[in-house]
Amino acid sequence: MRSYSIQEINEVINGEIYGTTSHNITATEQLEKATSSEISFIGNKKYEKHWCTSNASIAVVNEDISIEPGENRAFIKVKNADLAMSQILALFALPTPIFHTNIHKTATVDETAIIGEGVKIGAGCYVGPKVEIGANTTLYPNVTVLDECIIGENTTIWSGTVIRERCHIGHDCIIHPNATIGADGFGFRPCAQNGLVKIPQIGNVVIGNRVEIGANTCVDRGKFSSTIIGDGCKIDNLVQIGHNSKLGKFCIMAGNSGLAGSVTLGNGVIIGGSASIKDHTSIGDGAVIGAGSGVTGDVPAGKTMLGYPAVEARDALKQWAILKRMVCSSKK
Known part of the structure; x- marks a missing residue:
């Protein structure tokens, strides 16, 4: 389980800390459901009223927030709480599905296809003639790419x-x-x-x-x-x-x-x-x-x-x- 102090989280979003808390954060959650080990967000003043009934110990908030965090609780004030939320969610994101081999043995890849370095092709995929797939692109299982398509680098294509x-x-x-x-x-x-x-x-x-x-x-x-x-x-x-x-x-x-x-x-x-x-x-x-x-x-x-x-x-x-x-x- 990943765990971050408020200082470590603030290093990512570069906000301003108001209040203090001894809690470390292990997850993100909406205000109504958050526990003391979870961080939440207030992106609009109309949601201030939910802070007093929330169990969250930390909230990322917009700079115009008008309430105080309270005992053993803290705010990280930023210009855009929604944007900061995306950065924090990335901290807690779980890894994507694992490929044990770059090209699964059940995938069908035409011999004329050009496959870039680091491309991953999952089980049951079909890659047709004269297809070009750029480096580090991922095709999850059961993707179909028909003749003469061109796919760039670092692109992700999910199943089906x-x-x-x-x-x-x-x-x-x-x-x-x-x-x-x-x-x-x-x-x-x-x-x-x-x-x-x-x-x-x-x-x-x-x-x-x-x-x-x-x-x-x-x-x-x-x-x-x-x-x-x-x-x-x-x-x-x-x-x-x-x-x-x-x-x-x-x-x-x-x-x-x-x-x-x-x-x-x-x-x-x-x-x-x-x-x-x-x-x-x-x-x-x-x-x-x-x-x-x-x-x-x-x-x-x-x-x-x-x-x-x-x-x-x-x-x-x-x-x-x-x-x-x-x-x-x-x-x-």
Whole structure:
């Protein structure tokens, strides 16, 4: 069991210690569940009220905290408690699953594949012809990488992921279990003789560096050209990204959200959970789409959109206030 004094923890996050405690810390936990040997966090003043009933001996807190730690308890004040929390969690993180051999005997690796130094390939994996995998990348058991894919260095691909032919994945990426990269886009057209005719999807997917893609997320290949995920994007679980969509750098998409085909996101766009974006729509840099919203037209840079169909946040809030007054009046 790992154990750290408050001074050792503060060496990692470089905060300012208020109060004293004799307790060493062996784990992290939320305020309500923490014991005296666990460290917790207060990232917002509204959670101050929970400190008096918590058993945590140490909390990492924002600088604007207005309460005192109390007897044999201490705070470490930092500018951003959430960011400091990520550093402390790394201290207590358990090791990832162990590979006894770099390439498991049950993995199938085509003889034309180029495998970098330190690559680990787990049981039941398939690596197809002319695949290139960069140094120190890990494929956990039962990953499929089809023909001519290129995967960068230090990337982790978890079990069940399928990467279809000719797709490219950058360096330092994380692809979580059962994601599908490069499945056919949803392309069909009515035909008098045959009902619905499938349109071939002959493009690929290009994923930048330091991208993280959640479990069971699907990124469709382009009908032609590429579906593109820019550097630093973070995609949650159960997200759909349609064919020929293009995400700029550092975009965030929360769970159950979706882009139809040929959507363009600028840099730093945030898409809330269960939001949906119409095909051939452009969303400008830094725009925010609220959870559950439905975007049917282009969104300028920096705008926040809410509702279904989505409108500017201030207009949506006015509409909701009027509707609430109407409902209250009807009940009188």
